[in-house]
Amino acid sequence: MIYTVTLNPALDYFMNYEELALGEVNRTGKTQISAGGKGIMESRMLSLIGAKSKALGFLGGFSGQYIKDFLNENQIDSDFTEIEDLTRINVKLKSQENETSFDAAGPKLQESEINHFLEKFDHLKEDDIVVFAGTIPKSLGEDFYERLIAKVQKQKATFVMDVDGQKLLDSLPAHPLLIKPNREELEAIFETSFKNNEQIIPYGQKLLEMGAQNVIVSMAGDGALLFTNEKVYFAQGIKGELKNSIGAGDSTVAGFLAEYSQSKDPLLAFRQAIACGTSKAFSDDMPSRAFLEEIYKKVNISEVK
Amino acid sequence: MIYTVTLNPALDYFMNYEELALGEVNRTGKTQISAGGKGIMESRMLSLIGAKSKALGFLGGFSGQYIKDFLNENQIDSDFTEIEDLTRINVKLKSQENETSFDAAGPKLQESEINHFLEKFDHLKEDDIVVFAGTIPKSLGEDFYERLIAKVQKQKATFVMDVDGQKLLDSLPAHPLLIKPNREELEAIFETSFKNNEQIIPYGQKLLEMGAQNVIVSMAGDGALLFTNEKVYFAQGIKGELKNSIGAGDSTVAGFLAEYSQSKDPLLAFRQAIACGTSKAFSDDMPSRAFLEEIYKKVNISEVK
Structure with missing residues (x-):
């Protein structure tokens, strides 16, 4: 089983405005709500390509209930730990000119809620894969992923680390199955900048x-690199209209896992990863199966080293 | 029975930010959610001072459910018409410098939902008072209050008009029991400006x-005027710290109605109106009973004319 972990999910509230005046009452145009969170997006993509997964994390209040209902309606298996505090609501203001995010802080988690969540990790099996994705609510402490990784290792299960910065580096000694920094994150980690793929x-x-x-290093429209213990591969960027990049990285991870959990072949998994990430970026919401398969046929991978 | 009508309620989402940069991801500080809408605020104040009321309007989706649960938990009687579309969510950004509102459009209402709401007006009794407060969702049409007033009149019941501009003027031939423009609204209606109370x-x-x-003309910290068919009265502004003016006007209307529906004495009702409006403005959320009574004792009304 693949488990996706979203410690700090959010209800994303998108508001479109024509003009914005600070200090005034603004009439907003179209609004839209969606269930946000990297692990949730991964579970959605896994479900789309027919891979079984279970979404874990914390959900509370009416906003948490919305996300739970959304997952149920979309037949996405989940086992979120119920909390007393409210799942955060993030506001995304969109205009022609720019996008402004107001990201709320995470909920207060109680000791009993945290323990209830941790217990789930005692039942992991050897062939389970756990994906850790996104930020940590303050009340869990900065070392929470380390605690979870220790639990995964105790059960001899596998994990994937879809976070950035120091937390990503800290996870490496525990041998994550996959990490997926993008070019900018890699530059930040090593305090350098890349002029071409060679340098990466x-x-x-x-x-x-x-x-x-x-390791997958994604470079948006410029393609992506896969590093395995034997080889380095390059997937060319696929041409198309960028519609919504939110969740494209998560979809890349999901694509890799869906294939890898079956075939254990990282190259095949990379192909599926590129297809899922690209078709997501070229769709407003989730891509259709047909569109995903169309993009899959366009994936062009070559050996670099 | 007093009925309050909120055609376009909202879940108000308050987000506090330290600094705001458009086009960026902003980390938000404290957030807070409240059940918004003028009629809902009136029902809350009526309940606080022990007057029975029933809140009417349209509620739908998870945001509507939040408002319904909130009213239930606060023992406020309501009979909202359930709708398929989502009750709007308004976002209020607060900083030291300013407050910015993003007010979403109202829900799409279906013919059957509108009819279900309208039927409630066929059961009004002669001693019922209906308060119409706030804006109208687009799908109801600009003349919706006129249709509702006709229904109130058919049942020989009484109504109060707590709206602004042309809609207020349009309601006057039907003899509303009370209207409550503030000084700025009165200036706008008659396209003039007032230098002192005499001119009002x-x-x-x-x-x-x-x-x-x-007619009550409210002048914020400068007090208020009451116009009855016999006399004009002035209530002095009461000194205190303004904490949250949202709902102060609605509380003024509620105070008037709570007393008037019992004693039919507009002067006594004016006293209660001032106490409710002022104690609300001096409180973060609703005032305590004790604080309201303390303010009541400070109300100073004199005959002007």
């Missing part, structure tokens, strides 16, 4: 040396 | 001539 290669390899089993 | 008096009297039974 030694840094991707360095992440392998530091403990990652597989 | 002929315009308040004009509203009586046009059909209103009682």
